[in-house]
Amino acid sequence: MLEVLAAGALTTVQDRGRPGWARYGVPPSGPVDAAAFAAANRLVGNSPAAAGLEITLAGPTLRALDDCLIAVCGAAFDLWVGRLPVPGWHSVYVRAGSVIRFGALRRGARACLAVSGGIQVPLFLGSRSTYLRGGFGGKEGRALQAGDRLLLGAGALRSPIEAAGVRWPSKRRPPYCSSPTLRVVLGPQDDHLSPAAVSRLLNADYVLSPAWDRMGARLMGPPLDFRKATGIVSDGVVTGSIQVVPDGQPIIALVDRQTTGGYPKVATVIGADLPLLAQCPPGATVRLAPVGIAEAQAALLAFRGGL
Amino acid sequence: MDTPDTTVPVYPRVLPVGESAFTVEFGARVDPALNRRVHALDALLRRQDRPGILELVPSYRALLVLYDPGRVTAPELRAQLLALAQGGDLEAPAPEGRLIELPVRYGGEAGPDLDAVAAHTGLTPEEVIRLHSRPVYTVAMLGFAPGFAYLLGLPERLSTPRLSTPRLQVAPGSVGIAGSQTGVYALNTPGGWQIIGRTDLRLFDPVADPPFRIEAGDCVRFVAHSADA
Known part of the structure; x- marks a missing residue:
């Protein structure tokens, strides 16, 4: 069991997500940084389907009530188990009764904490992921609060202390940086923008606005002008879809996005680069660079191979 | 000022949505006839259960097809979707939904x-x-x-x-x-x-x-x- 002593800014239970329900209006949810999440689960010996925590901007304080292994990947937080500082991207042995404490955020925006055995909350539509706006999944459909207790799967008790101290190699981590260039595939509705606006989209520095959550990342930059209607007949949205709203600013859809949308989707951030976006906090600068489908698919398959 | 649009779309069309999805657009309007074709293609693909197709999201005038690029290549799937979208099967009187x-x-x-x-x-x-x-x-x-x-x-x-x-x-x-x-x-x-x-x-x-x-x-x-x- 994990006991929540302090919840942090936004800490939610997530697993790989809830694919397959988009036709009913249910978004995939899951971790925004799927690469960090997968690495954390691997480090503690969990199946890729196990649930863990997504930790946002300010981390929680937790007490482990069982011996277990943990790993924290993604954003770089100062981290202690008891009085001992411990590194990210490592498996760490935690004795029953120890306190896991997150300190200052050094880099990135979202960390994933995996714990051996996985967090046991009820499955909802086949997944343990929290969908905040729908109010379901995870711990009662909400972010964690002080006083919550999270059950761990049976694997927690069998964690060998020898499995501690394993490090996830740097070359298998996403190439995080503070001002990433995100590769995009143009379309399907880039024809709603003027050619000059498409060129601006691909050459401007965009700053992530404070309107920043698991639904989407709003970008601030030179406004883009339309040559067709500012709206379309609503159709399906994917994670990474870049919608341009009528004021000419783009919004990148993330895992808790709506499944359909009525703004033109002018490009899509490729799957392999979503972890880079996941680690950009409000105020970070990003650029967008066009690639073809073949390059985007090769990047995705290489990225999956690294997990 | 509006720039004249020289690219008049020809429907149906199949456009990439990132590297793991295509959208099959039957038109640009809210129109029951277009929506029937979306549902007909959705039903056909669900029946066929093609390898590599992960998820289908029907909407008014388009069907979003999410796929695994590790299991089906983009050119192959795009050609299949276009052939199905252009094919006569979708023109048959739609079976009434429930x-x-x-x-x-x-x-x-x-x-x-x-x-x-x-x-x-x-x-x-x-x-x-x-x-x-x-x-x-x-x-x-x-x-x-x-x-x-x-x-x-x-x-x-x-x-x-x-x-x-x-x-x-x-x-x-x-x-x-x-x-x-x-x-x-x-x-x-x-x-x-x-x-x-x-x-x-x-x-x-x-x-x-x-x-x-x-x-x-x-x-x-x-x-x-x-x-x-």
Whole structure:
């Protein structure tokens, strides 16, 4: 069991997500940084389907009530188990009764904490992921609060202390940086923008606005002008879809996005680069660079191979 | 100033949405004929269960096809989708979707905006109820929120703009009007549609199979129950 002593800014239970329900209006949810999440689960010996925590901007304080292994990947937080500082991207042995404490955020925006055995909350539509706006999944459909207790799967008790101290190699981590260039595939509705606006989209520095959550990342930059209607007949949205709203600013859809949308989707951030976006906090600068489908698919398959 | 658009789209067309999805567009309008073709292609692909296709998201005039690029190549899938979209199979008279009858209490606490819709349309509340419960609607798509059903077929006479300030909470089962659309809320969510009534049928039950009572492509008819019954 994990006991929540302090919840942090936004800490939610997530697993790989809830694919397959988009036709009913249910978004995939899951971790925004799927690469960090997968690495954390691997480090503690969990199946890729196990649930863990997504930790946002300010981390929680937790007490482990069982011996277990943990790993924290993604954003770089100062981290202690008891009085001992411990590194990210490592498996760490935690004795029953120890306190896991997150300190200052050094880099990135979202960390994933995996714990051996996985967090046991009820499955909802086949997944343990929290969908905040729908109010379901995870711990009662909400972010964690002080006083919550999270059950761990049976694997927690069998964690060998020898499995501690394993490090996830740097070359298998996403190439995080503070001002990433995100590769995009143009379309399907880039024809709603003027050619000059498409060129601006691909050459401007965009700053992530404070309107920043698991639904989407709003970008601030030179406004883009339309040559067709500012709206379309609503159709399906994917994670990474870049919608341009009528004021000419783009919004990148993330895992808790709506499944359909009525703004033109002018490009899509490729799957392999979503972890880079996941680690950009409000105020970070990003650029967008066009690639073809073949390059985007090769990047995705290489990225999956690294997990 | 508008730049003349020299690229007139030819439909149907298949466009990439990132590296793991295509959208099959049948047109650019809200049109029952286009929506029928979306549902026909959706049904065909679901029956065929093609390798590599992960998820299908039907909407008014397009079908989003999510796929695994590790299992099917983009050029191959794009060609298959285009051939199916252009093929005659989608032109056959669409098999009628399931007809779902929803008992609705119009007005009162269940439909707080019925009087506003009546005032806007110049009809009496009774006429609004009669007109709204007459057609057989088609579920064009689910979206916006889990289980929210967008219906095609609202009588023109009932068109009413959205609320100027959306409600923070709309009760599950609420039936609303926004512009020329009507729809049904499955979950408690914020919403800006004019709420004219509510069904007590449970539209979403996470432990039922399937959990959502209404699917895209289904037909829906509202059966008026007196608000004070």
